[in-house]
Amino acid sequence: MTNDLQVLIVDDDFHVGRLHASYVEAVPGFAALPPAGTAEQALRVVHAREPDLILLDVYLPDALGLDLLRTLDVDVIMLTAAADAASVRKALRRGALGYLIKPFTADQLTRKLRAYARYRRLLANQSAVDQDTVERALHALHPGEAPGSGRARSATETSVLEALEPGTQKSAADVARQVGISRATAQRYLSALADDGAVEIHLRYGSTGRPEHRYGPVGP
Structure with missing residues (x-):
């Protein structure tokens, strides 16, 4: 979809790059560009396609990813086998929004991407x-930390959250009928809950091809 966040994977191993691209494609709201295998190729793609997010390896054949990071005006999450503390510190100091050490699972990358999507929606x-x-935006990137605002939920927001049973996905209209509020009000509360990381957004494509947002509680 045209509104999907465009993601460029930069990895010197073509097969690993394609694997990570398949992980990205499986997450609603994201689309993977063809992976780049070198820093030079990555820069060409950035200038031509202007991706929203780069998943960047440290070890590239023509440059260090950490040096490339310093030149990029694009959101970046590091995906790398570089597990030394100095690399982590340097990546964060140079602007990386996250750091995921290889090997990792599809679920781990999915959580990173969903957190990034919440961060983007908030800003x-x-x-x-x-x-x-x-x-809230910073908390969205690092949902394991306690939110800085510590805000209490209103009675309506609590009712909206409780309307989402584990293992189910509902539309805003479904929630509105169950809680007894308007669809617009349900949509507003569901979006706020998604931004806080309490609700996950899924896309379901109907017969017209237009996606419908479905909402479900975040699992334990």
Whole structure:
């Protein structure tokens, strides 16, 4: 879909790059560009395609990914076998939003991508943000940490969350009928819960080919 976040995988191993691309393609809301195998190729793709996110390896045949990172004005998550603390510190210091050590599972990468999507939604189309939004965006990238705002849920928000039974996916209209609120109100609460990491968003394609958002609780 045209609204999917475009992801470029940069890895010197073609087969690994294709594997990671398949992981990306399996996550709703993301689309993988053809992987790049060198820093030079990655820069050409960045200039031509302007990806939203780069999944970057440290060890490339023509440069270190950490040196390439310093030149990129694109969101980056490191996917690498470099497990030394110095590389982690340097990656974060140079702007990487995350660091995933190989080998990792599809589920681990999926969690990183969903966290990144929440981060993007929180900061999308806003000319100015307040401190609470900044804290929620940072928390979205690192959901294992306690949210900085520590906000309490309203009664309606709690009812919306409780309407999502484990193992099920519902539309905003389904939730609205169950809770007794308007669809627009349900949509607003569901989006806020998704931004907080309490709800997962799934896409279901109907007969018209148009995707429908479905919502489910985040599993344990």
